[in-house]
Amino acid sequence: MEKRFESKVEQAFYELSGMQEMTAQIPYVTVDNFPKLGLMTSLRFLEWAEQNPNGVISLPTGKTPEYFIKYTQFLLENWENEKGIEIRSQYGLGDMAKPDLSGLQFVQIDEFYPIDPRQHNSFYNYVMKYYIEGFGLKKENALLINSEEIPLVDNKSFLEVFPDYNIDLSLRYREATSEVEKMQQDSIFMIDNWCTQYEQKIREKGGIGFFLGGIGPDGHIAFNTRGSDHYSTTRLTKTNFETQAVAAGDLGGIEVSRNRLVITIGLDTITHDKDAVSIIFAAGEAKADIVKGSLESKPDAVYPASVLQRQKNSRFYLTTGAACKLTDSVNQYYKEGEWTQTKTEKAVIDLCQKLNKYGHHLTLEDLKADPYTSQIPNLSEDTVQLVIDAIQNKLEKGMKADNDEVIYHTGPHHDDIMLGIMPYTNRQMRSASNEIHFSVLTSGFTAVTNGFIIGVLKECQEFIAKGQVQMLEYPDFFEAGYDKKWDKDVSHFLNSVAERNENGKRRGLCHRVIRSIVGIWKVQDKFHLNKVIASVIGELESSYDGGKNSPEVQKMKGMVREFEEELVWGHFGVPVNNVHHLRLGFYKGDIFTELPEKNRDMLPVLEEFRKYKPTTISLAMDPEGSGPDTHYKVLQAIAGAVKEWGEEEDLSKLRIIGYRNVWFKYHPADADYIVPVSLNSLDVLENSFTECYMSQVNASFPSYEYDGKFNELTQKVWVQQLKQIQLLLGKNFFYENNHPLVRATHGLVYMKEMTADEFVTMAKDLEKAVEENPF
Structure with missing residues (x-):
């Protein structure tokens, strides 16, 4: 493979990725899984730090940097040990001297304002714990955002000036109407001056030389949300709903984050040094749309990360899921390997969407003109009908009644099963011959x-x-x-x-x-x-x-x-004894949940399987951490339990049902079951969620996609999935159908079925990723 990168680390991972083409506006590298994303980022950071021992760095906060931080600390502590040498040699740094990070100059990217810096959910606290102390940086070399050290009127504390934490930025533009407002207005201008001085100090250092950041659901980098000026600098600003929803977990609810302002460096701050290395990293299919927009658009205020096109050393580091909608990835998907039925279904269904045409209106000319459907073997007038038949078969499987089954539904959190497959579970419970269990694997107290x-x-x-x-x-x-x-x-x-x-x-x-x-x-x-x-x-x-x-x-x-x-x-009518609360030990409410451990986290799941001997197991299928990282880690625990159980029992007849919910969705081509959702099912969803999930009805921790209750977002997803299939099958397929369940369909659920062997094989990659973690 040709050389594309000056960085030895990037070139090594690029060669391992098997990428064939790169047409995006910013170069990118893909990896298989979330932990490896952290490893690549850590190695690139250490490579840069060795070359720039006194350089200026800006590193992220939140959950995404978990493996970046863990790998960096491990490598620094084990640089000359067998495992450290093995990792470095594998990725091009075998002969590199251990970098000394003590000379690096740190710039804090952003912070909520105001917030007590001693709180564990302040970014200042995070930076001090994981970077200043964790990486051995010197505090005197750092520019930090400490709310208590930003001067306000008469040297008052922020709680004296803003007792309810609310800051009215309209005071920048209007006259103050009271003494309190005048005090707040003067303080806002003092904060603005502090931000200007913070920016000036960064510029005096020559700008940021190494920037690492995540990307928000709206495309934000730092707190530069969608619509931010590409020449913005450090400032006190509001955020948008998507950002507030993501921050709700840090601040204790959307009620808090909706009213909390932020101080953030600007897009021009990040790109001031044109020779800087600026990296955005992202994991999971949930980020695929925003990654595509950010990488394939010209500089655009809708995509803040597109500003990185200014820098020749800007990069995106992505898991394959996060990269799956890039044109390069889609092209490679259709070109590589054997042509499958899944590829045919995906190409035809997507063509209906692209042309906004019903399946029965697609012509052979339409198929030949599309870059993907044109690759379908034996392309003919019958191709679309074959896809229609395949989707109808999935729908029939989704309506088939389960009888005489022992069904063990699992959810990472409370409400995950409901939001994933409740219409499916409803029908299973209509048969008294089924023994049904619902198991939530974490406590969910957060x-x-x-x-x-x-x-x-x-x-x-x-x-x-x-x-x-x-x-x-x-x-x-x-x-x-x-x-x-x-x-x-x-x-x-x-x-x-x-x-x-x-x-x-x-x-x-x-x-x-x-x-x-x-x-x-x-x-x-x-x-x-x-x-x-x-x-x-x-x-x-x-x-x-x-x-x-x-x-x-x-x-x-x-x-x-x-x-x-x-x-x-x-x-x-499900008794309490059939609703299981496993409270796996890795879930402790810390910023980084611990990695699953066999004895603590896998064995309790295995004991459940041994006890109830399920014939069907359902689980949230999130192998890349698209949703909360709990989904990913629960999947690891279940996979380990199925593998162990398979060494004790014959699992050839065990069905594994993978579902997805509001965090990320299946493409219908990837699903094996398509389950009809009636208005009755939607009413049950609404009523049971509202009546039972009392702690959730105010939507304190909403999805960034919807400002409201999760069940309402779920309904929206299921209705959108129906529209996706209606465009292929035709609306009349549903309202004229002979089957009353099809006629009553007003939404669809997608599910994937696997055998135990298929699931364990898929999970081996996960298991390998976990086993490779040296910490």
């Missing part, structure tokens, strides 16, 4: 806000004071009774739903929360119970939004989510 729990605990206090928690009077309640009759809580709550009794629903929730508190804190009596509740309220009220809770509060929040999951499936 999705419950402090404000929600405080409200529930205060309601508990009120119900106790009114004598409306009768179970507290049972003689053995605090010894053993609290751990019984969990199904009664579910029944009580759902009866109240049927009665439209809001007070009854809240009592039902409080009953379960009280049971949880008694078990977690080993409560001895009613006095002790009231004392614990008051203490927890005090702890939460004194905590900052997004702060890490104590292990006890984390467990209590997780048990609220577990109750919500039991309520959803209780709609269909």
